[in-house]
Amino acid sequence: KKRGKWRTFICAETSIIKHCAMPGSEENIGWRPTKQAKYGVVIYPYMYQKPYPYLKLHFGDVVQILEENGGWYRGFSLHEKQNKGIFPASHIRLKECSVENPGAEESVIPKEDPMVQEIAEVLREWSLKWKKLYAEGKRRQFQDITQLMRELLDKRRQIMSKSLPRDELKELKQAVGAKIDYGNRTLSMDIVPRDDCGTAINPKIAGIMQLYKLIKSCSITAANDRAAGNRQSYLGGVVIPGPSKREEHHLIIKFEALVLPINEPCELFFFLYDARVTRMLSERYMIALSQYCLPRNQDKINQCYAVFTDLDSADLNNKELYLVCQIVRVGHDLDGKKTATAVRKPHGVAVYPVNTLFNPPIDEEKDIQLEVYTCNPVDYCRLQDMIIKKQGGNPPDKGTGVFISLRPLIGSLGKVKEENPLLFRTKYTVECHKLGFPDIIRPSDVRHDVYLTLVRGQYSRGTKRADKNVCVDVEVVDEDGKPIENCIVAGIGEDPVTVYSSLVIYHFANPCFNETVKLSITPELMKKAKVKFSFYHLNTISSKITKSDPFAFSQLKLMKEDDTTIEDGEHELYVYNYKEYKKVHNLSPIPTVLDNFTPGPPQELLSPKDNFFVRTQISSTKLTQNAALHALLHWRQAKDTAIPKILTDIIKVPGDEIVKFLADTFNALFAIMEEHVASCGDSVFEALVVMISLLAVEKYENFRPVLDAYCDRLFEAASVHQHLVTKMKDVFEQVMLVDGTRKMKQDTIQKAIMAAEFLFKFILKSQTLHEQATRGKANEQFKLSVIDLLHTAGAMLKVECPENELLTPHVQAQTLQSFPQTIPLFLPVMGFKAMGEVVAEFLFN
Numbered sequence: 001k002k003r004g005k006w007r008t009f010i011c012a013e014t015s016i017i018k019h020c021a022m023p024g025s026e027e028n029i030g031w032r033p034t035k036q037a038k039y040g041v042v043i044y045p046y047m048y049q050k051p052y053p054y055l056k057l058h059f060g061d062v063v064q065i066l067e068e069n070g071g072w073y074r075g076f077s078l079h080e081k082q083n084k085g086i087f088p089a090s091h092i093r094l095k096e097c098s099v100e101n102p103g104a105e106e107s108v109i110p111k112e113d114p115m116v117q118e119i120a121e122v123l124r125e126w127s128l129k130w131k132k133l134y135a136e137g138k139r140r141q142f143q144d145i146t147q148l149m150r151e152l153l154d155k156r157r158q159i160m161s162k163s164l165p166r167d168e169l170k171e172l173k174q175a176v177g178a179k180i181d182y183g184n185r186t187l188s189m190d191i192v193p194r195d196d197c198g199t200a201i202n203p204k205i206a207g208i209m210q211l212y213k214l215i216k217s218c219s220i221t222a223a224n225d226r227a228a229g230n231r232q233s234y235l236g237g238v239v240i241p242g243p244s245k246r247e248e249h250h251l252i253i254k255f256e257a258l259v260l261p262i263n264e265p266c267e268l269f270f271f272l273y274d275a276r277v278t279r280m281l282s283e284r285y286m287i288a289l290s291q292y293c294l295p296r297n298q299d300k301i302n303q304c305y306a307v308f309t310d311l312d313s314a315d316l317n318n319k320e321l322y323l324v325c326q327i328v329r330v331g332h333d334l335d336g337k338k339t340a341t342a343v344r345k346p347h348g349v350a351v352y353p354v355n356t357l358f359n360p361p362i363d364e365e366k367d368i369q370l371e372v373y374t375c376n377p378v379d380y381c382r383l384q385d386m387i388i389k390k391q392g393g394n395p396p397d398k399g400t401g402v403f404i405s406l407r408p409l410i411g412s413l414g415k416v417k418e419e420n421p422l423l424f425r426t427k428y429t430v431e432c433h434k435l436g437f438p439d440i441i442r443p444s445d446v447r448h449d450v451y452l453t454l455v456r457g458q459y460s461r462g463t464k465r466a467d468k469n470v471c472v473d474v475e476v477v478d479e480d481g482k483p484i485e486n487c488i489v490a491g492i493g494e495d496p497v498t499v500y501s502s503l504v505i506y507h508f509a510n511p512c513f514n515e516t517v518k519l520s521i522t523p524e525l526m527k528k529a530k531v532k533f534s535f536y537h538l539n540t541i542s543s544k545i546t547k548s549d550p551f552a553f554s555q556l557k558l559m560k561e562d563d564t565t566i567e568d569g570e571h572e573l574y575v576y577n578y579k580e581y582k583k584v585h586n587l588s589p590i591p592t593v594l595d596n597f598t599p600g601p602p603q604e605l606l607s608p609k610d611n612f613f614v615r616t617q618i619s620s621t622k623l624t625q626n627a628a629l630h631a632l633l634h635w636r637q638a639k640d641t642a643i644p645k646i647l648t649d650i651i652k653v654p655g656d657e658i659v660k661f662l663a664d665t666f667n668a669l670f671a672i673m674e675e676h677v678a679s680c681g682d683s684v685f686e687a688l689v690v691m692i693s694l695l696a697v698e699k700y701e702n703f704r705p706v707l708d709a710y711c712d713r714l715f716e717a718a719s720v721h722q723h724l725v726t727k728m729k730d731v732f733e734q735v736m737l738v739d740g741t742r743k744m745k746q747d748t749i750q751k752a753i754m755a756a757e758f759l760f761k762f763i764l765k766s767q768t769l770h771e772q773a774t775r776g777k778a779n780e781q782f783k784l785s786v787i788d789l790l791h792t793a794g795a796m797l798k799v800e801c802p803e804n805e806l807l808t809p810h811v812q813a814q815t816l817q818s819f820p821q822t823i824p825l826f827l828p829v830m831g832f833k834a835m836g837e838v839v840a841e842f843l844f845n
Helices: 003-019 114-135 139-160 166-186 208-228 377-388 413-419 421-425 578-583 627-633 640-650 655-660 662-675 677-694 698-714 721-736 746-754 756-774 779-797 807-844
Strands: 039-042 062-069 072-077 080-088 092-094 097-100 107-110 249-259 266-274 285-289 305-311 321-334 337-353 366-370 401-410 429-432 448-458 470-477 512-519 530-537 552-557 569-573 611-620
Touching (some): 062 080, 097 807, 114 139, 114 166, 139 166, 249 266, 249 285, 266 337, 305 413, 321 377, 321 401, 337 366, 337 401, 377 512, 413 421, 448 470, 448 530, 470 512, 552 578, 552 611, 627 662, 655 662, 655 698, 662 698, 677 721, 677 746, 677 756, 698 756, 721 746, 721 779, 721 807, 746 756, 746 807, 756 779
Parallel strands (some): 305 429
Antiparallel strands (some): 039 062, 039 092, 249 305, 266 285, 266 321, 366 401, 448 512, 448 611, 470 530, 530 552, 569 611
16 A cells, blocks of 8 residues: 555544544434445455444445444445444445435445446355365366456446447347356356346246246256357357347458459459349448459458448348449550550459348358359440349350358357457458448447449530540549548558549440449548549540540539538539630639529530439438438527427438437437427427437337436436426326317327336436536425326326227326336335325326
8 A cells, every 4th residue: 555545544544533432322423324325335445453333344345324424434234234333434435326215224226237236246256266266276167267257347347338239238248147157157156047138036026936937947058058068158258048139240251263364454343232222232342453363462362351241131131132243454455445544444243142141041151153244345334233134244254253252140240350350360351331321220330431423424525526435533622622632442442542533435425334432531521522523535546645634524512501411312413614614713613413403504614415423322420411400409500580490390300310419419409498498398398209209119229228328427408307397297188188189299199108218317317417506406396296297197097088089098008018117217206105105096097
């Protein structure tokens, strides 16, 4: 110990002894029942040698605190409740808890997750036996328990972080429960019955038959594990009974070889393709090869791996899901004629049905030879569909093709990486995500990906006798027109470039490109940047002629004036004549997207017979393309008269956008309620119930823990509790009006009942903040309003409905179903007696 800390300890002890009398004496007038300090953990041992009233404490002991006096507590250890005594407060770290039956016979219930408590207790119990194993020389058991203890500490930190979605948290708890059971069996300790989530069952609450079935199941599992020798199942990984309801699937691809008579450098692009909607599903995985069909980067030889992530059940059941491989040649030859610059030219396509790998799933790598079909370059953009439908394409030569191996993997990506360390050890293993968000959006999906697809164009001959050899150069420029370096990703796996050049089709006026690139730019840059498309004609008459000035260009701004992003979908761009625009180059800004809402540029600046189409898709949790959501998040910049319209519009925003900005959305709504409760309180309440009921949808249920964490850590609205109580009472009163006189919309009532649990959490959190700010004023008034609210809900249960009334029975059933979850929330406010009366009324009604 440091000398300074020891001196402070001695001073505190000698000081308290001077004025603290023995319990029971007349002098003991300083001891008073604790209000906040009720429960804690010993962080320094206390071994005072004198007898009663001092209490010996060991490191890690859990204590319940009854009274306090200066820097001392009086209480007992939960392991020896009969021994009460006093001990220094500096030796205790207080923990949050709730108090049952306040007074002389009070008991405390920790607010920690039960699994977190169990891990702490297990580690304390194991530590003594763990030391004994070492002393007895049982090295293997000692090492197993050491590893288990380290893993349990790591899992405990993950659970306490409260950052995991619900399904991952459940899986983690199951894993922890299995590890604890394995360790208990290793140390010959008692079996602990558990529920489906891995949490230990309280034998005082559970029924006898339930306990018997659980213990019998644990015994069978233990016997099977011993018979199978499943030691490794619990060390590093865990066997979890039964498949998860929503398992993540991934597809690993390894490039082995390319066997084709190409004789010039080429590029391979692998991606997942949904033939039902003729659309790419994933990012492109790119491998740049030399003329010898080997990776240009020699370090990648035999190291070309990619993982296509986020495949869900809909993808696996899709019989029209294919892995597509496109081959693009890169050289100075175009249709037998030389060019001064290297040109990207279409060569061939290969496809493979992904469904066959997952139905039934295979457990090992599958070696595959992809047959490469070719076609007329004009039809190249449709070649994969022609192959799938068997409607064209030149058949491949025997023995040629793209040789790869495929392997499906199941589980979260983190778990896959943990189970396959050698695969992810190399820096050349890359991840290819879906172009959009997966069907089940997770709170951990933090992305800012901008995808741009060159779709098609039409270009006139001009003064040429034949159609042009059109090449489109893509670059991202800042507000001054300067290129932003290395921000275009042609394919995952290769370095980004500053300028991306499209495919070139010899003498074709209507090229269809269908090339998707990823723009790697920050949200801050997006607000100022724009994408520039320059259209060149590649001259093949003389190899000395290089790229001259473009004959036309287009531009695309990714952000609108209101700071929302451009909408996903296809956009037709204005095609400007380069020579004419150069004459008036100071014309700024210029319209970019052809639409019916903004005036177009002067006609003399355009190439009237040319057009160009692109498609954008922005998967971002940092920017939104929804104007209503953006208006809510920046509501302070709007006039007060515009706020009602903002609240009306936010209800119509898609759920995918809401969950990406969940905390910011709730912060804005509660801020409006605090500042404009008179004019906008009802509209905010309606928006709140819509947002919260959204989390009942399976697609977004993983965000319920996020809203829990928001309520615990980020919620700061200290004055909204009374309005929320009033509105919830109004909801129950409206339900009782079965005579058709309801003023509240039926949809709002149903969603308010669905959202009741979270609304009650917000009410109580707001009251707690208000109590801290006002030092406990108006607590009794709040308690009465809550009791009145619950009595109104109880009265609603008693209402008898006519035969044609459908809403009231539905709400009554839903209230009964959700009421048990609200009891622990209101118990600290109301007390046992008042809460018991409410429960009795519910049951009676």
